[in-house]
Every structure is written in C-alpha cells, then in structure tokens.
Amino acid sequence: MTSAIVLNRALEAVRHLSDPTPPWDEILQCSRQVVGGDSASFILLDGNSELLTVQQCNVSTAALAEYTDHFYASDIVVPRALGTVEGTWLDTNELFSRASLERSSYYVDFMCRHRMRQMLTFIVEESPSRRGGLTIQREVPLDRARKRLESESVRTFTRALQAAVRNRRTEAQQWIDAADSTFRSxxxxxxxxxxxxxxxxxxxxxxxxxxxxxxxxxxxxxxxxxxxxxxxxxxxxxxxxxxxxxxxxxxxxxxxxxxxxxxxxxxxxxxxxxxxxxxxxxxxxNDAVNHVSSGVLRASYGLTAAEERLLTALVAGQSPGEFARLQAISINTVRKQISMLMEKMDCHRQVDLVRKAYGES
Structure with missing residues (x-):
C-alpha cells in the first residue's frame, strides 16, 4: 500500500472523530502505518493520572490486561508528558538514556517483554481534568525518529487529528452549555x-x-x-x-x-x-422537600420534628435504610416512625405518604 493511500485512509478515519462513537480502532491502525510502527495505543488519564481508557491495535490481550491492571501507574512517559503542549511528540529514546531505560522495571518488564522497545507519543489532550496521547510502539527502535515525525505526511495527519479533537471538544462543550442553561433555569x-x-x-x-x-x-x-x-x-x-x-x-x-x-x-x-x-x-x-419543610403538613397532621424530617426524606426519594444510615438511627426506629406517619396521615402504604405530601401543595 502506497504512502498516499495510507495517509488518505488515516485522514478519512480522523474526519469521523465527531461521530458519537469515534473509530479509534481505525485511527490507531492508520496512525501506526503513517508513522511506522508495530502497534499503536490511545491512552487517556484523569487529572490524578487514574486510567480512564486505553485502546490499542496489534497489541496482545496479555499486554493490554497487564497495562490496565497495574503497569499504567508506572508508565515512564506519563510523568514526562505532564504539562507538555498538545501537539508535541515524545520519543522514549530521546527522553531516556539506554542505561536509565535498562534500570526501569517498566521498560524491562513491560516494554521489552511485549516488544515495545521504543514509544513515540503524540500529546492529544493536556488539561487539568484529562490527559491523553496516541502512542506508536516499535520493537526495533527507529534511529533519528524525529526526522520521521517531522515529515510532511506525519505532520498532515497530526494536524488533522488535532483539528478533529478540537471540534469534538467544542461540540461536547456546546452540549454541556445547553444542558447547564436548561437545568439552571x-x-x-x-x-x-x-x-x-x-x-x-x-x-x-x-x-x-x-x-x-x-x-x-x-x-x-x-x-x-x-x-x-x-x-x-x-x-x-x-x-x-x-x-x-x-x-x-x-x-x-x-x-x-x-x-x-x-x-x-x-x-x-x-x-x-x-x-x-x-x-x-x-x-x-426537590420543591416538595421545601414544601414539607415549611411546616404545613406538620401542623395539619400533628407531626413531630423527627416525623417531619423522615417525611421530607421520603418525598426527596430516600429509602428508609438510607435515612437510617444518614441520621445514625436504627432501621427499626425508622419503621416505627413510618407506621406513626401512616396512622396520623391515614395512609396504608409508604407511597401514599409521598402522594399525600405532594397533594398538599
């Protein structure tokens, strides 16, 4: 497959990043071919470096499981990427000397064992809440990889990727802003x-x-x-x-x-x-909570302060067990209070208590 065909396929895959479910499998496969690597990964962490997602192509299930279970916490690229400008390439062969790599358990026990002796990471997301990068893995390190990363084909691909990610962020922010405005009203x-x-x-x-x-x-x-x-x-x-x-x-x-x-x-x-x-x-x-708290039901049915608090919680959707835990009282006490509420409000079921509370407004 010629480089032009590979690049066109990669650009087409990136254009679909705005889809509800983006085609990251295709993007990873194409990026691996454009850059030149044996496998590829997209890894996203939250602001505390907890793993949010990892998607990979041409990577064994064993490697994926090991990374997800524990190796992500010792990933040698993650701390070096902190604060790095989006759109930057990081190369493990540039970041670390051969001696320091051989002293790293992550390099020896994970990278080498899974044929990933070199990692080329493109920073896709760098914000206080999310950090992520697209990584190309190679079994045989590429000398002068920087020259390859700065080639026109790779630059064309990464520019398109950055633009697509920005568009997706913008669309997500518009969705959030619309939801915020609606609920705020x-x-x-x-x-x-x-x-x-x-x-x-x-x-x-x-x-x-x-x-x-x-x-x-x-x-x-x-x-x-x-x-x-x-x-x-x-x-x-x-x-x-x-x-x-x-x-x-x-x-x-x-x-x-x-x-x-x-x-x-x-x-x-x-x-x-x-x-x-x-x-x-x-x-x-809940508006009903404010109404129950206003004292109308308490005065109408002769409720105690404790019974009023319980009725307020039931109207808000709390279960008797939740109320007992939050109030640090026994569930038996709560059940007795519910029985007393039913007697005072002439109800036979717990749901009728809530309905009658709403009906008073």
Whole structure:
C-alpha cells in the first residue's frame, strides 16, 4: 500500500472523530502505518493520572490486561508528558538514556517483554481534568525518529487529528452549555465526572450548590463529602454506572436543611474523547422537600420534628435504610416512625405518604 493511500485512509478515519462513537480502532491502525510502527495505543488519564481508557491495535490481550491492571501507574512517559503542549511528540529514546531505560522495571518488564522497545507519543489532550496521547510502539527502535515525525505526511495527519479533537471538544462543550442553561433555569445544576469521581466539567452553578447546600467538595480534583457513608454510596454508584447503562439517585442532607438529590446517568458518548465511560450528574433540591419543610403538613397532621424530617426524606426519594444510615438511627426506629406517619396521615402504604405530601401543595 502506497504512502498516499495510507495517509488518505488515516485522514478519512480522523474526519469521523465527531461521530458519537469515534473509530479509534481505525485511527490507531492508520496512525501506526503513517508513522511506522508495530502497534499503536490511545491512552487517556484523569487529572490524578487514574486510567480512564486505553485502546490499542496489534497489541496482545496479555499486554493490554497487564497495562490496565497495574503497569499504567508506572508508565515512564506519563510523568514526562505532564504539562507538555498538545501537539508535541515524545520519543522514549530521546527522553531516556539506554542505561536509565535498562534500570526501569517498566521498560524491562513491560516494554521489552511485549516488544515495545521504543514509544513515540503524540500529546492529544493536556488539561487539568484529562490527559491523553496516541502512542506508536516499535520493537526495533527507529534511529533519528524525529526526522520521521517531522515529515510532511506525519505532520498532515497530526494536524488533522488535532483539528478533529478540537471540534469534538467544542461540540461536547456546546452540549454541556445547553444542558447547564436548561437545568439552571429550573434551579438545578450539572457536572460531568469520571467513574473515580474526578470532575471533568462542572457548571458554576453546580459549584455554588455543592458548596452552599450539599456539602460536596473537591479534594484532589474529585467529588468529596464529609460523611464517609455518603462518599461510599457515591463511589459505588459511579463505579456501577461506568459499566452499566441506567439511572441512579442519591440523596444527601443539605447544609442548611432539606435534601440534595444527585441524579446520575451514563453520559452521552459525545462527551467522551475516546471510549472512556463518564457519568452525567444533575444536582437538584426537590420543591416538595421545601414544601414539607415549611411546616404545613406538620401542623395539619400533628407531626413531630423527627416525623417531619423522615417525611421530607421520603418525598426527596430516600429509602428508609438510607435515612437510617444518614441520621445514625436504627432501621427499626425508622419503621416505627413510618407506621406513626401512616396512622396520623391515614395512609396504608409508604407511597401514599409521598402522594399525600405532594397533594398538599
């Protein structure tokens, strides 16, 4: 296959980066041929260097599994790429001396064992929330690789790749901006997070709600809450949604009363650069909660303060078990309170309590 045909195929593949699911397999195969290598990878990390996604071609399943399981944490290129300008090529033969490579367990135990003695990495994404690069791997190191990387065919390919990634980022930002505007008009906010809780994008209003009303904070670029049980439930929900489509809701006691509800759903693929799973989060304070807290139901049915808090939580979507954990009381106490609520409000089922609370507005 001539170099012109290979380049045209690569440019055509890159043009489809704006597709909902970008053709990274084809892009990797073509980039390997344009640059000249045995295999290729696209690796994306979050702001804390946790692995978001790794996509590879002509790489053994064993190498992929080993990298994903533990070797990514000792990748010798990652720290050297930190802060590097997008569009830069990094060559392991330029970055490291032969002696330093031979002292590196990553080089000896991973690169050499899987026939990757040289890595040529093109920085695709470098931001506080995501870092990523396209890497061409070679079993036989290429002398004067820089000359090859600066050739017209490679430069044409990388310019097209950069432009396509920028377009995809722009489209993702437009999607996020539209969602932010819509939810903001309803008094709600949004953010985009990784399965590890790393904040990829966040609206200004989301930050305001997190700090002022939900006690959610950023710690080392991740969502954090002062209550360990809330942190654990949030982490578990994010992990489950990274592998499965669906919707989950988590209720968090508000800083100044009421309950903040986090609605979590697997994010639209257009918000990802590669195949990294992201989670779209909506933050809201249920209007019904504010109404229940106003005291109308308490006065109408003679509820105690504890019963009012429980009813507020049920209306917000909390389960009795969640309420018991958050309030540090036994589930038996909560069940007794629910029975008392049913008696006072003349209801026979828990769902009727919620319906009657809504009906009072």
């Amino acid at each position: 309803l008094g709600e906010a949004t953010c985009l997070v990784s399965p590890m809780g790393g904040v990829i994008r966040q609206s200004a209003f989301a930050q305001q709600l997190m700090w002022e009303r939900a006690s959610l904070r950023h710690r080392n670029g991740r969502l954090w809450h002062p209550r360990p049980e809330v942190r654990e439930r949030l982490s578990a929900a994010l992990r489950s949604l990274s592998a499965l489509d669906g919707h989950l809701a988590i209720s968090i006691p508000g800083e100044h009363g009421g309950v903040c509800v986090l609605d979590l759903v697997r994010a639209d693929r257009r918000l990802s650069i590669g195949n990294e799973p992201l989670v779209f989060v909506r933050l809201r304070f």
